[in-house]
Amino acid sequence: MSNSSVTVERMVLSQPVLGSRRFSNYFWAVVVSIGGIGFLLAGLSSYFKVNLLPVSNPLALAFIPQGIALTFYGVAGTLLATYLWVAILLDIGGGYNKFDRAAGEITIFRNGFPGKNRRIELKSQLADAQAVRVDIKDGLSPRRTLYVRIKGRREIPLTRVGEPISLTELETQGADLARFLGVPLEGL
Incomplete structure (x- = not known):
């Protein structure tokens, strides 16, 4: 207004x-997207024993318990990021x-x-x-x-x-x- x-x-x-098309929402959507995808790729890398991340080496992580926790947080972060991007796209409010x-x-x-x-x-x-x-x-x-x-x-x-x-x-x-x-x- x-x-x-x-x-x-x-x-x-x-x-x-x-x-919802405010700078703060764009900022948090980007941060949560990067974090969620990073955690998800790190967890999947530990499961498949293939490095999917160019910035680190998660192959040394055991899938249970570290990899599974990273995968869970990655899925949760990716879902939250999806929600934020949809709210921005639809301009809720x-x-x-x-x-x-x-x-x-x-x-x-x-x-x-x-x-x-x-x-x-x-x-x-x-x-x-x-x-x-x-x-x-x-x-x-x-x-x-x-x-x-x-x-x-x-x-x-x-x-x-x-x-x-x-x-x-x-x-x-x-x-x-x-x-x-x-x-x-x-x-x-």
Whole structure:
């Protein structure tokens, strides 16, 4: 939700929401892939007595217990890496928040996991918006979230999950949205 785009007439406010295609997810997917494949190849090398790794010599390892443990960790790491790459590919959690004065509609859209509910889309009337709330919790696990309160529904989070945005950016986005919707800004 770092970039907001508003048309010249100020009829539509659209905010993209960053999902799983973040630098940290790419970093961990690469690290886990390299580690998982390395452990798997080391375990298989000890079983087949053929060096499958160009950087070390796992032939000296006994398959039981070292090789089997390496194979287990390699399979687990490879499965975790596959999960991370699929989440990045599908951009889980990514989407947009769209506030359209012309249509009188609020649309919150997010990508989900494949299956019955692959895409999450919430639509409400613009007139049902009651407030924009800023939630700030600092500490070991900081949370900085922007919510919109809609009549007859729970508060709907508008910001990305995982990486807290700066206080300045959060306050600016909250104030811009509250001004655009004509509702109060709460929580500051």
